[in-house]
Every structure is written in C-alpha cells, then in structure tokens.
Amino acid sequence: MESKTIALVKVLGTEYEILSADPEHKDLHGSGHDGVCDYLTHRILISNLSDWDETEDRKAEYTKQTLRHEIIHAFLFESGLGYNSEKSEHWAMNEEMTDFFALQFPKIINTMKKAGAL
Template sequence: MKKNKWIYVLGTKYEIIINAPDKMLPPGADGAMDHSTKKIIIAKFKPDEYSVKELKNYRKKVLRHEIVHAFLYESGLWNNSGDICAWAQSEEITDWIAIQSPKLFRAFKEADCL
C-alpha cells in the first residue's frame, strides 16, 4: 500500500487508503467510502488484458467518486434524501459529479470565479 493521505470533508477528517488489499473492499468494488470509520479506500489496480489501460487516470476517477460520496454524507444529504434509492446515495449522480468535476473546476478557473 502507498502511504495513506488525509483530507478534510466539510470539517471531518478522512483517511485515504490507496492500493488497498481486496479484503478491505466490498466484493468487486474498485473503491469504497466508509462513513463510520471515515475512510476512503481505493483498490490496488493491476493491469491485465481486461482492465482499462490508463490505470492512473482511472484511480483518480475512483478517488473523486468516493470523495463525492463523503461530501454527500457529511453534508447530511446522504441520510436526508429519502430511501436507499435516493439521489444522494445514487451511484449515477456521484459518478456525474466525479467525472465532470475536472471540467467544472477548469471552467471556474477560466471564469475566475473560484
């Protein structure tokens, strides 16, 4: 495993664990956010013929995705958006934010509104 990092999500400290062993993740998951332990866990990606080729970029996307989950949780939206199919727990909205955030930040920077 790489050396762990720490970030603050709306004032709450989260540990980021990169290249985590499979046993730390749900079966088949590339990443996970555990709000009970305040950990973001990213799998150890091994290139093979079935994997994406740009693993560094994919790792960043997975990390962004899990950080977005943490923000949704810490903001209260996770618990207060309805049942398990609610939008704040949705993989689709989380992925949209994670995938589009670099483009959003670039546009904000270009517009000088950060």
C-alpha cells in the same frame, strides 16, 4: 492484504483517511468496486489495481476517477444528505449522480477558473 495511507483530507471539517489497498482487501474483494467510502470510520479505500493488465497511465487516470467518486460520496454524506434523502430513494447517494460529479469535476473546475468564479 495490507493498506497504505496515501493522504489525509478534510471533508467539510471531518478528516478522512485515504488508503491504497490490494484488490483482495476484505472491503474490496468480491464487492465489484475499486473504491469504497466508509462513512463510519471516515476512510476511503482505493484499489491499487495490482491485478490490472493495463498501462500505468490508464491505471493512474482510473484511480483518480475512482478517488474523485469516493470523495464526492464523502461530501454528500458529510452534508447530511446520506440520511436525509431516503424519501426520494437516496437521490443524494445515487451512483449516477456521484459519477456525474466525479467525471465532470475537472471540466467544472477549469470552467470556473477561466470564468474567474473561484
């Protein structure tokens, strides 16, 4: 149940370690999630999907989507929104909002590039 570092990234100045882990890793197993963002240790854990019976292309695309989701969580937390949104039922850490950005980010970035907004 080892994990392997696949990247180190800066999220608003804080370094996060991104790790690939077996689905049986203690932080993934039984959680119902294929990714976890730990704000305290600054680690993002992504399942290597070794138990998935899918094509490598589907695994790769799902892994990217999961990674984007967890990175969005890290950005929201590092922005101070993890604690400061409590009065509104944690709107900034809401899974639906996080999924929106994770799923739509490739489209948003393409639109921004085409518009010359970057």
